[in-house]
């Protein structure tokens with residue numbers, strides 16, 4: 026049976042003080058989360074240490090939002106895998122569309138980051154997704170197929186999560202129809218050599234649509250931005266029906 030992974034991506038939000046306030050609201054709502062659901066919070070580098078300590082032994086695993094491919098070196102502003110594992114970080118987002126759009130990341134650099142993450146024992150969450158223009162041109166399937174092929178070259182699929190995030194659905198309130206997301210995720214799964222890789226959907230997931238999204242047979246979880254920033258909202262996503 027495939028694992029379900031419900032992950033929040035805080036992006037560039039929350040100071041340490043704000044992170045603590047979030048935890049105060051979330052902690053009482055972590056009881057009775059079904060065993061097979063993995064709950065992850067991918068937080069800014071500056072909050073990793075604090076949250077890792079506070080959430081130790083809880084149902085919530087900590088994730089980072091990026092990792093460099095080298096173990097150390099002259100890479101100003103970058104963070105190495107060993108710096109994350111030392112803090113108890115378990116997951117790391119790789120190749121998010123915002124990294125690709127604003128910071129020049131590519132399938133090739135995503136692939137290198139994935140390898141470094143896995144070598145350190147981190148579970149990478151590889152993000153793929155098409156633009157509105159590509160979707161309207163009927164290029165979604167070819168684009169996603171190419172991203173998966175390039176991103177996963179030489180990757181161990183036994184320690185991997187994939188997130189399908191159509192770029193036009195991110196932060197827009199314009200969610201992909203659950204059946205449509207299910208179809209693309211099925212296409213991604215058909216390209217994998219391992220059957221048990223969890224594949225998430227991401228893009229304007231919120232309490233109002235989580236149940237419909239998680240009812241789809243191919244969708245194994247969600248990667249959530251905006252709706253992961255408030256404890257009550259994130260708790261509702263964790264406790265989807």
Ligand SMILES: O=C[C@H](O)COP(=O)(O)O
Pocket residue numbers: 034121190194195196197198227228229230248249250251252
């Ligand atoms: O990583 C999360 C995605 O970019 C989705 O963000 P969103 O839930 O705010 O649309």
